[in-house]
Amino acid sequence: MTHSPGHRGTTASLTDRAFLEAHWMPFTGNRQFKAAPRLLTHAEGAYYTDVEGRKIFDGLSGLWCTGLGHGRREIVEAVSRQIASLDYAPAFQFGHPLSFELANRIVERMPKGLDHVMFAGGSGSDAVDSSLKLARAFWRVKAQGGKTRLIGRLQAYHGVNFGGISVGGMVANRKPYGQGIEAGHLAGIQPPAGSFFRGQPAEHGAKLADSLLGLIELYDASTIAAVIVEPFSGSGGVIIPPRGYLQRLREICDQHGILLIFDEVITGFGRCGAWTGAEAFGVTPDMLVFAKQSTNGVQPLSGVVVKKEIYDTFMAAGGQEYLLEIAHGYTYSAHPVACAAGIATLDLIARENVLERVRELTPRFEHAVHGLRGARHVLDIRNYGMAAGLTLEALPGEPARRPFEVAMAMFNKGFYVRYGGATIQLAPPFISTEAEIDRLAEVLGETLNQTD
Numbered sequence: 001m002t003h004s005p006g007h008r009g010t011t012a013s014l015t016d017r018a019f020l021e022a023h024w025m026p027f028t029g030n031r032q033f034k035a036a037p038r039l040l041t042h043a044e045g046a047y048y049t050d051v052e053g054r055k056i057f058d059g060l061s062g063l064w065c066t067g068l069g070h071g072r073r074e075i076v077e078a079v080s081r082q083i084a085s086l087d088y089a090p091a092f093q094f095g096h097p098l099s100f101e102l103a104n105r106i107v108e109r110m111p112k113g114l115d116h117v118m119f120a121g122g123s124g125s126d127a128v129d130s131s132l133k134l135a136r137a138f139w140r141v142k143a144q145g146g147k148t149r150l151i152g153r154l155q156a157y158h159g160v161n162f163g164g165i166s167v168g169g170m171v172a173n174r175k176p177y178g179q180g181i182e183a184g185h186l187a188g189i190q191p192p193a194g195s196f197f198r199g200q201p202a203e204h205g206a207k208l209a210d211s212l213l214g215l216i217e218l219y220d221a222s223t224i225a226a227v228i229v230e231p232f233s234g235s236g237g238v239i240i241p242p243r244g245y246l247q248r249l250r251e252i253c254d255q256h257g258i259l260l261i262f263d264e265v266i267t268g269f270g271r272c273g274a275w276t277g278a279e280a281f282g283v284t285p286d287m288l289v290f291a292k293q294s295t296n297g298v299q300p301l302s303g304v305v306v307k308k309e310i311y312d313t314f315m316a317a318g319g320q321e322y323l324l325e326i327a328h329g330y331t332y333s334a335h336p337v338a339c340a341a342g343i344a345t346l347d348l349i350a351r352e353n354v355l356e357r358v359r360e361l362t363p364r365f366e367h368a369v370h371g372l373r374g375a376r377h378v379l380d381i382r383n384y385g386m387a388a389g390l391t392l393e394a395l396p397g398e399p400a401r402r403p404f405e406v407a408m409a410m411f412n413k414g415f416y417v418r419y420g421g422a423t424i425q426l427a428p429p430f431i432s433t434e435a436e437i438d439r440l441a442e443v444l445g446e447t448l449n450q451t452d
């Protein structure tokens with residue numbers, strides 16, 4: 001069946017190559033996609049409908065952002081009401097009530113001490129770069145302007161802007177773009193293939209975090225502004241910090257006067273079975289970056305939650321009251337429609353006990369994905385909360401091919417899963433049933449065994 005985009009006044013089929021040419025798609029093999037398009041037209045609950053009318057299970061919650069399922073009436077209504085009453089308000093020098101209401105609700109959900117929200121433009125990448133700029137500016141205000149270096153970690157993903165790719169550690173996202181900003185990288189924390197750890201690995205956390213001491217020796221703390229890490233890495237292949245790792249990073253940062261930033265774009269607002277990864281892992285950063293799940297994917301909304309000391313430092317140094325305390329912001333910072341979606345989403349997470357649901361579902365999910373140990377090509381499996389990553393053995397000379405083929409075969413069977421690098425990633429909606437989780441793993445197992 002083909003559908004024609006009638007409102008465009010054209011008879012072109014939605015899947016015609018010519019119709020698909022103009023859009024250069026993000027993080028996509030455009031030539032392959034346009035030869036074999038995968039177009040989704042509707043979504044409800046945990047399922048998409050594609051252009052052929054097939055139902056497809058949403059095994060990655062969109063791109064890790066739609067945990068409550070699609071088409072949630074409360075969010076749709078909040079957004080519709082807001083568009084009809086105030087579709088936009090200037091983000092600079094003027095405001096609207098929803099951003100304040102949302103900031104208060106976010107702060108209520110944060111670990112104690114993180115109590116001021118700076119909204120960014122809506123993407124996690126904006127919010128990451130905002131946090132990095134804040135870190136540098138903070139030290140400058142404190143007359144330590146030499147503290148400019150930003151420390152990330154190998155295999156980390158912090159979005160695609162220049163700051164984010166500089167601290168990021170996914171090689172393919174950095175290499176094409178030349179010189180970034182002054183950065184340094186902690187050692188990676190992926191366990192050796194074949195570890196098959198369930199949840200958080202028990203050992204060597206503090207020792208791994210000590211790689212920060214090496215960087216401090218190399219660069220000197222007087223040049224380092226901040227360390228940024230994902231509480232657990234999503235895009236890098238679902239990499240979970242061993243026990244003690246984040247605690248030790250916190251300790252070293254405190255000892256050496258370095259800010260600690262958690263990039264919670266994936267871990268925030270439910271995926272860990274807690275409001276934040278900070279809460280789940282028991283470590284409080286100085287800044288916390290959020291995006292994705294904060295509106296259940298319905299609107300772009302992102303930001304940085306900072307400690308009082310950081311906010312107060314800028315306020316105290318602000319000079320006369322009419323002057324800006326910091327020259328930073330986006331046209332769409334705290335867009336009113338996105339804020340409406342954010343308030344409705346946070347309400348739903350609380351009202352429906354979503355965090356509890358995630359904690360209940362996690363052992364079932366863990367059992368299901370680790371049941372794939374022994375399936376063809378599987379070298380390792382890692383999981384935390386409602387996230388899991390499988391490392392597949394690479395085909396000689398074509399490391400990216402097998403995960404791609406597995407994901408395509410899954411799509412043909414009605415399951416959307418993410419592939420990237422050597423991994424398959426799963427992040428099912430929080431509303432998934434146990435039967436859906438079991439079925440996802442079962443079909444993935446069959447597919448792996450059928451793949452060359």
Ligand code: PXG
Nearest residue numbers: 063123124125157158159235263265266418
């Ligand atoms: N930080 C982290 C930790 C992320 O996971 C970003 C920043 C950037 O957010 P934006 O909204 O600018 O994309 C992310 C985004 C995947 C996948 O399949 C992950 C992300 C985005 C797209 C795909 O692993 N993470």
Ligand code: PLP
Nearest residue numbers: 091120121126329330331332333
């Ligand atoms: N480029 C130009 C020419 C602009 O005028 C602006 C914003 O006014 C931007 C980029 C930044 O756009 P945004 O605020 O949406 O990030």
